[in-house]
Amino acid sequence: MTFNPDRYSTMPYRRCGKSGIKLPAISLGLWQNFGDIDIKDVFRESLFTAFDHGITHFDLANNYGPSEGSAEQNFGDILQTDFRGYRDELLISTKAGYTMWAGPYGDWGSRKYLMASIHQSLKRMKLDYVDIFYHHRPDPNTALEETMKTLHDIVQQGKALYVGLSNYPPDVAKRAVHILKALGTPCLIHQHKYSMLVRIPEEGLLEMLREKEIGAIAFSPLAQGLLTDKYLSGVPAGSRASREHFLKSTAITAELVMLLTQLNELALQRGQTLAQMAIAWLLKDTGLTSVLVGVRNREQVLSSLKALENLHFTREELNHITAILAAV
Numbered sequence: 001m002t003f004n005p006d007r008y009s010t011m012p013y014r015r016c017g018k019s020g021i022k023l024p025a026i027s028l029g030l031w032q033n034f035g036d037i038d039i040k041d042v043f044r045e046s047l048f049t050a051f052d053h054g055i056t057h058f059d060l061a062n063n064y065g066p067s068e069g070s071a072e073q074n075f076g077d078i079l080q081t082d083f084r085g086y087r088d089e090l091l092i093s094t095k096a097g098y099t100m101w102a103g104p105y106g107d108w109g110s111r112k113y114l115m116a117s118i119h120q121s122l123k124r125m126k127l128d129y130v131d132i133f134y135h136h137r138p139d140p141n142t143a144l145e146e147t148m149k150t151l152h153d154i155v156q157q158g159k160a161l162y163v164g165l166s167n168y169p170p171d172v173a174k175r176a177v178h179i180l181k182a183l184g185t186p187c188l189i190h191q192h193k194y195s196m197l198v199r200i201p202e203e204g205l206l207e208m209l210r211e212k213e214i215g216a217i218a219f220s221p222l223a224q225g226l227l228t229d230k231y232l233s234g235v236p237a238g239s240r241a242s243r244e245h246f247l248k249s250t251a252i253t254a255e256l257v258m259l260l261t262q263l264n265e266l267a268l269q270r271g272q273t274l275a276q277m278a279i280a281w282l283l284k285d286t287g288l289t290s291v292l293v294g295v296r297n298r299e300q301v302l303s304s305l306k307a308l309e310n311l312h313f314t315r316e317e318l319n320h321i322t323a324i325l326a327a328v
């Protein structure tokens, strides 16, 4: 398989904290639409289109599917075939921290679970190492020292190059970052839910990451598809809300549609779709290293990439957005 030789010319790459690593401003996550219930040709096309346009970072987790593990398995197959020869141009992350298998050793943050999980992930993806291994969520019942030492050991064993944290509140993240630093494996990046509709990271997390010079990557930047024009007049067939899996159709209230309609009008005035404006809004400041999008098809990849054509917001536009969002 050959890719566009100009694929690195349009994508901006942002340094991840003070590390040597740069991430594409837009990264692609395989949480949904890449499992064994999905159509292989469709997700293959999404992956090719992404890489062909400079998206070098692909984000997985042990439990992505469904079924759990199948996104890693499918991605591993593509690495072996179509992406063969490109491993060193790709930045691949995986995670463990949510329920993966039955019993007391298939969840949370014990050494037992994390060590077994990274072995399984490498096997499914047919890789010697991942670039980033994340602890997926904090474990209130395991000492932070145990979890962080395990992340450090995973790097020492050559199974991951860097480690990251996900869904950690600022105070726990700060302690974890401190432990990792003392062990000699600095935390590369933190991954958190962040969008126009979910602004919790602004309450201390982003500031802490900036201070510690750690990368920040936002997941669900479109609030799972809510920040698009697709729900302005109902729930279209095939959409995430129509599948009632992680996004329930009951989330689409009349108040939300009114708010989305106003945001959509502003996006159109900017010459963007609402999805493009939502991505641009996250990338407008340099504080965020990357925005981690999910896609159902190649067209969504191409459409989201167009967000990069206008990351600038006037003061009036920002004030207008703040006023619209104040209604949430």
Ligand SMILES: NC(=O)c1ccc[n+]([C@@H]2O[C@H](COP(=O)([O-])OP(=O)(O)OC[C@H]3O[C@@H](n4cnc5c(N)ncnc54)[C@H](OP(=O)(O)O)[C@@H]3O)[C@@H](O)[C@H]2O)c1
Pocket (backbone or CB within 6 Å): 028, 029, 030, 031, 032, 059, 060, 136, 166, 167, 191, 192, 218, 219, 220, 221, 222, 223, 224, 225, 226, 228, 229, 230, 238, 239, 240, 241, 275, 276, 292, 293, 294, 295, 296, 299, 300, 301, 303, 304
């Ligand atoms: N660390 C964690 O705990 C965690 C949790 C969640 C996600 N993540 C990561 O973040 C990634 C992204 O999450 P997400 O899938 O929720 O992100 P998202 O980008 O907010 O939502 C993706 C959905 O938005 C719609 N969409 C995407 N691009 C579009 C476009 N250009 N125009 C119109 N609609 C568009 C599609 O919905 P339809 O299918 O309805 O068309 C797509 O399935 C995941 O794959 C995963 O890697 C991490």
